[in-house]
Amino acid sequence: MTALQALPRTGISAAEIAGGRRRRTARRRLVVGILAALIVVAFVVSLCVGQTTYTPGDVLGVILGRDIDGASFTVGRLRLPRATLAVIAGLCFGIGGVTFQTMLRNPLASPDIIGISAGASAAAAFAIITLGLGATQVSIFAIVAGLGIALLVYGLSFKDGVVGTRLILIGIGIAAMLDSLTAYVLSKAAQWDLQEASRWLTGSLNGTRWSEVVPVVIALAVLAPVLLTQSRNLSASQLGDDAASALGVRVEHTRIIVIIAAVGLIAFATAAAGPIAFVAFLSGPIAARIVGPGASLLIPSALVGSLLVVTADFLGQYAFGVRYPVGVITGVLGAPYLVYLIVRTNRSGGSL
């Protein structure tokens, strides 16, 4: 390879480029560090604080397997699986959401808007309530439905290439249909249970058991690294298919890997916690605001998602006197942002 002989003009040095890049990396690291620390704090608080409050020492004892009167049950059997699922599901929603938003170059194109979460949720509700299946089968049902819906939405919006707005509108329609399917499944349930209903319609962590948490942890451990290996390809494909291919990205290949991994994460998390409203949709844009443009958002967005779910679940349980499921809280946060985005798209002359 020939090195470019710097032409004698007003220029910039490699050191300056490196400096700017280092500043951005430092900012991203700082954000990631702070978010991770906040998640740890929120996690510990939600283990300690509740109807009865335990010291962090007691909580640590329970985690290490010591038998502590009262705490072993409340913390070990109730709070710990619940808080763990909150952290893990939040990571899944956050990273899955931003992946879709980046790939389709549109913040509205997140899996909870375009029907993928709704599909996974309807399938999971059907598998549990109508068929009475266990956690693993439920996850399989959810992921197959999630991938099926992704394919369906993509297929229906394909006409000389996929146009973002068409895909989003079709996705919103399909999501509405799937939500009514979920409501139908719930209405046919033998014993009508409000907890169960709120889980499949807005997402809830009530009564989380370890058997529901484990598949999500495994999914995250397997699929998140797959997404991270695609991080650079994903950034390059933001330049458009032609420019990305010219940079050596195998665009179709990247798209398939990324869709399967992201849908998988969303589906596993949804099978356990329901489609926690708007977390996938909100995490990416929030992360983008904090990290600044240009950097990969996968990890920051995962952390934002996690922090959102843990915090919202804690607030839902204790902040209002009445216990609200987590999805109600995140829904209240997300809905105004959705309206804002649609208004902005209209103003900027978008075809939505």
Add this chain to the structure above:
Amino acid sequence: MTTAHTLHAQNLTVGYGTRTVVQDLDLRVPMGGISVIVGANACGKSTLLRAMSRLLAPRGGQVILDGRAVHQTPAKELARTLGLLPQSPTAPEGITVADLVGRGRHPHQGLFSRWTPADDQAVADALTATETAALADRPVDELSGGQRQRVWIAMALAQQTDILLLDEPTTFLDVSHQLEVLDLLTDLNRSRGTTIVIVLHDLNLAARYADHLIALTDGQVHALGTPAEVLTEETIRAVFGLDSRVVVDPTSNKPLMLPLGRHHTTVER
């Protein structure tokens, strides 16, 4: 050395869906110089560039770079030798100039490999060469059309390929910025020996800057040669269906095409 490469389309047939755009095209791209492709709208110029850089799979025939079919070459490996600046790339929202130009380093980086001093140097050189260094920290969406175009060229330069294909790099630019971009590409060709292939619509600029002029009609090479050989009244009539006079440009000694419309013409058509 860039002249050590060969790039050759053999019997190339390419199309979209059911329609064929380029049919049985043969083209040996001259190495080491600047080649300019001209032709009417929709004659297949962009399609040809896309096929040459592995973006479109051929229906028939093949494109051979250094003795190897580009569709059998791993994408990243190809992208270290052959670059393409497409007709309408999109900049991610909010991205800064330095970041966008940095994306040009993609084929030189592994999955997780760290950013190297060579990457920084390539970005700095590309910004300097395109005179966009002062814009390094500005968001791309806030630039003028001409500045933006130079930033995209900087991204292609940061890729440091020996062969660079550019699809209409001068659209949106005023005449002086068009010249500036073409001068810049000429500098690049003269200083690094980069082989440059440009699609241009302005025949007179094409004649002035091309070492080799390639005229396409209906997905076929109609003529290839020096500007003086290709830019003739007959060729222009065959390729564009346009009557014209060709004279010698006193400022460059290259052919200069004067189009004859139905109005305002004092010579006989």
